[in-house]
Amino acid sequence: MDDAAGTGASGPEPNGADTTSTRPEREATYYRDYLGLDEILGAIRPVSRMADGKPAHDEHLFIVTHQAFELWFAQMLHELDAVLADLDRDPVPDTAMGQVVHRLERMVVIVPTLLSQFTVLETMTPLDFLDFRDELVPASGFQSAQFRLLENRLGLTASKRLKIQGAVYTSRLDARDAATVSEAEEGRSLRAVVDDWLARTPFVRLDGFDLWAAYGDAVRTMLDRDRRLIASNPSVDEVVRDQQLASFEQTEAAFATLLDRDRWDDLRAQGKRAFSHEAIRAALLIQLYRDQPALHLPFRLLVALVDLDTGMTAFRQAHARMVRRAIGARVGTGGTSGHAYLEAATSKHTVFGDLADLATFHLPRRELPALPEHVRQEMGFRYDAGGGGVGGGGAGASTS
Ligand code: HEM
Structure with missing residues (x-):
């Protein structure tokens, strides 16, 4: 040239x-x-024709909004794929962790942008929509391959998905999209990758100190104390006391699922839990000891995962609400029951519920087992200003 x-x-x-x-x-x-x-x-190619031969005015907004969503889905997939590539390594390099968390946090802040676009689309009234709705059948957002890729790569499993008139969700996709989406179903999801990463967390056992055993002791002390308080409370009669003890047993049972691997695995086999026992207890300890410097990034990662799941739920809720206003109780152009299906998917199609539920197992800071000094040093950042180098730190999950 x-x-x-x-x-x-x-x-x-x-x-x-x-x-x-x-x-x-x-x-x-x-x-x-x-x-x-x-x-x-x-x-931007409207297909409708009104009596004057022009497209329905609001079809332009309908198309642009969907296209904008698809662009943001592409951006979220771009971030998610990079996160998966970094986090699915053993060990995950320390230097990669900051990027992983940063990218997840970016995905989280994209969600409100999506929600605000529903608000714009809601300015289209049901009558405006009816001007062109029939032209769309059988197309629907239900066929958004990128949305399905996001769900699958986050870790929504086929077994957890709602069926539509007995059919699986891929049955509404053309051959190309069905192949791409099914492939993502087989691939490594963020949930699986995070599970492995958590399960490798080294600090749960450090130099002979078993943090998990110490936590179990603290829980038992707390539960024994609470049971004694209820049993010896002079201000309630026997009936109320029995009711309180029955509720207390539910709390004990909840803790038992966490302290006892077999019970946890049972729940997992029933599809009530997704994370492995090793991973969930590591996640809990990251949350409980998050003030330790080595756990800052792992903690932010866990927060971002729950935020992301909440964000996907917020998308589904906002979408379902908008759909109800736009089409009431009609069936969708994609052939589902419409609003009823979308409502059901909102509560069922979650991925990181186990992490959100971990709050059940939190203890007040004052009741947490104190970390031995050598463990605190392992989890801290120490710099020797006298030139002796750097010590401690780096013992968190990010190095495992
Ligand atoms: C007036 C506007 C809209 C209406 C009336 C509407 C309606 C529906 C309905 C009824 C469904 C269920 C499937 C079906 O039977 O068709 C659905 C699914 C879906 N729509 Fe929309 N939608 C609208 C706008 C949007 C927009 C802007 C997006 C953004 C991409 C979107 C994305 C989706 C997705 C991803 C699903 C699948 C949800 C799932 O299976 O959990 N929709 N839509």
Whole structure:
């Protein structure tokens, strides 16, 4: 290519080095081309025709909103794929952890952007929608392959999904999308990758100190004390006391599922829990001892996962609410029961519920077993200003 554009990008350098072969010339970047605006704007193609021969006015908004969502889904997948690639390594390099958390947190803040776009679409009234709704059948957001990829890569399993008239969700996709989405079902999900990463957390056992055993002792002390308090409370009669003891047994049973691996595995086999016992207890300890410097990033990662799950739920809720306003109790263009299906999916299609439920097992800070000094040093950052180097730190889950 010659230098007609006057970029001066080729030819000998002042020091005599010829960079012709190493620095390829390119045309000046132009905004429209760089962003592919011809393709993007050309893809707003209303199909409806009103009596005057023009498309229904609001179909433009309907298309643009869906396209904007799909672009943001693409961005979320871009972040998620990078997170998966980094976190699915053994060991995960310490230097990768900051990026992993940062990218998850970015995904979390994309969600409110999506929700606000529903608000814009809600300015389309049901009557406006009816001007073109029939043209859409059988297409539906139900066929959004990117949304399904997001769900699958986060870790929503096929067995947990609602069926539609007995059919699986992929039955509404064309062959290309069905293949891509099914492949993602087989691949490593964020939930599985986080499970493995948590299960490898080294600090649960450090130099002979078994943090998990110490936690179990603290729980038993707390439960014994609470039971004695209820049993010896002079201000309640026997009936109330029995009721209180019965409720207390439920609390004990909840703790037992966590303290006893077999009970946890039972719940897991029934599909009531997703994370492995090793992983969940590591997650709990990260939450309880999050003030330790080595646990800051792992803690933020756990928060981001719950936020992300909550964000997906918020998407589903906002979407279901909007659908009710737009079509009432009608069936969807994609053939589901419409609002009723979407409501049911909202509570069922979650991935990180185990992490959110961990609050059940929190103890007040004052009742947590104190960490031995050598363990605190392992979990801290120590810098020797006298030039003796750096000690401690780095013992958190990120290095495992
Ligand atoms: C007036 C606007 C909208 C209406 C009336 C509507 C209606 C529906 C209905 C009824 C369903 C259930 C499947 C079916 O039977 O069709 C559905 C699913 C879905 N829609 Fe929408 N939708 C609207 C806007 C949007 C927008 C803007 C998006 C953004 C991408 C979207 C994404 C989805 C997704 C991802 C699903 C699958 C949800 C799941 O299976 O959990 N929808 N929609």
